[in-house]
Amino acid sequence: MIHFHLDPRSGVSTYMQLVQQIKHALRLGLLEPGDRLPTAGEVVAALAINPNTVLKAYRELEREGLVTARPGLGTFVERTLGDASPVARARLGRQLAGWMRTAYGAGLAREDIEALFTAALREIAQEGVA
């Protein structure tokens, strides 16, 4: 089961935050095909937001083919995101964590690491790999 958290200062609309958090969970393998998403009532009880916001997020995910609503049963994950196998993903995650430890060891702050990471992502994107 996924637990949502909202950041009111993010500048991202609430429904989009829900969409992004579900996609994030799909990428990390925290949600898998067949899993049921929490009902609008369950999300609303936890976050005190308008149920239409939750439904809007689920409709957006459905439009992208990531989930399916089965009337009377709930909304279910249809497919996952990210092509790498869970094993490859775990290995890459460990390597990245190792790199970050090295970076902290070299005296970099969190912001420095984020800046380096973002810059590298941008550089790779320009090479046309991603």
Next chain:
Amino acid sequence: MINAVEASGVGRRYGRIWALRGCSVALPEGQVAALVGPNGAGKSTLLNLIAGLLRPSEGTLQRFGRPVSDRPEALARVGYMSQDTALYPTFTASELLRMGARLNPGWDDDWARERLTRLRLPANVPASNLSGGQRSQIALVLALAKRPRLLLLDEPLASLDPLARNDVMALLMQAVAETGMTVVLSSHIISDLVETCDWLVAINQGRVQVSGNIDELLDSHKLITGPREAVDTLPPRVSIVAQTITGRQASVLLRSGEHPIGPVWTVHRPTLDELVLNYLRQPEASVLPGPVAVAG
């Protein structure tokens, strides 16, 4: 789609003073509407008129396509919670529920008792010995147990701490998810409404200034900031709602249009606070879709 509330030219006068004048709004069924405005703007008067507790001095007012009346069958599916959440102080939650069951034909007692248990509200303590947050939650459970099709809440969050505000809103939003009822709630704390409301009605000096779907309102406005002298170079057909000058900088709320406004301006989508405050500062500006357009 049917309108839960439709007001046309509604006014209410106390003696010679008009508390509300020329009020025309249409609220589609199933919306959670925020009624905002400064103190004394006429929010409570409008809620009382919709509830049928007051009669309009002029104009017509309908609920679900029928003229508002205070006959029992008309009130059976209308819930109303006043500003001071008046619970009889010596009654316990359990006694209040028993009273609600006697007085309301469509009362859902199982739901109400289940909700009290789940919210861990003490059933056998007199209301006067409970916290403000607990009293508000009980008052809301009572209003919801009636299974209203339209629920009117006058400042339901005003006296509550942030935790209690969250609990009350979560209870309300769950009931909306379960039933699809229409809610009108008044507040002057706009940040409480951002996550919970679909619809905005802003009233100011006894007049309705803004009424519309919140997402559409925010999409149809732009907040631009730039050098103050650039205000004079904005194209004449741009529709300015309000502007604030701070030092050398100007901040202008515009209604979005096709007109290019020049590269000196930084453009962003306004937040609900920014939209409301800019309109309230400028009482003569308004966005009011006609009742016909809203119903379509």
